[in-house]
Amino acid sequence: MSAPHPFPRRRARAAFTILEVMMAASVLVLAIATSITTMQRGFATLDTARNLTLAGQIMVCEMEKIRMLDWATVSAYPASATVTVDSSFTSNVKIGSRFTVTRAVATAGSADMLQITLTISWRNFDGRSLSRSYMTYYAHYGIHDYLYNTS
Numbered sequence: 001m002s003a004p005h006p007f008p009r010r011r012a013r014a015a016f017t018i019l020e021v022m023m024a025a026s027v028l029v030l031a032i033a034t035s036i037t038t039m040q041r042g043f044a045t046l047d048t049a050r051n052l053t054l055a056g057q058i059m060v061c062e063m064e065k066i067r068m069l070d071w072a073t074v075s076a077y078p079a080s081a082t083v084t085v086d087s088s089f090t091s092n093v094k095i096g097s098r099f100t101v102t103r104a105v106a107t108a109g110s111a112d113m114l115q116i117t118l119t120i121s122w123r124n125f126d127g128r129s130l131s132r133s134y135m136t137y138y139a140h141y142g143i144h145d146y147l148y149n150t151s
Contacts, residue, residue: 047125052132054089055120058099059134061086062118071140074114077105083118098122112140 016024062083066074083101090097099122108115116138121131 044126051122055132058089059118059120074138080104108137114138
């Protein structure tokens, strides 16, 4: 048998070096920073989508109000005006007065036809200004008269 060594051998421990730990930490920081940026971009896109949907609903509401009016009322509209948004939208504190609606009215071809354009504007939470427009025609004797009665 062999005699014991005066100094026992140390077993090599399996461990990470400081360089390996630093590389892993930097990869982790890069992954977290990228995911935060992606989440911010996703939230901005979601905010834009919600506002576009809401803007469309507000303009459809205003168009339907105009559609229900008679010719005398609609033809008396000024060429350009700011429209008061319906209280069903402004009563929500998250919407409030963020949206501004303007209406432009112009004669379209004849005195019995008006072109009505609604434009809505707002700011997203990131400060970008956005706007959308709807345009329609309003005929004195109804759309059927405009399409079928050419005299």
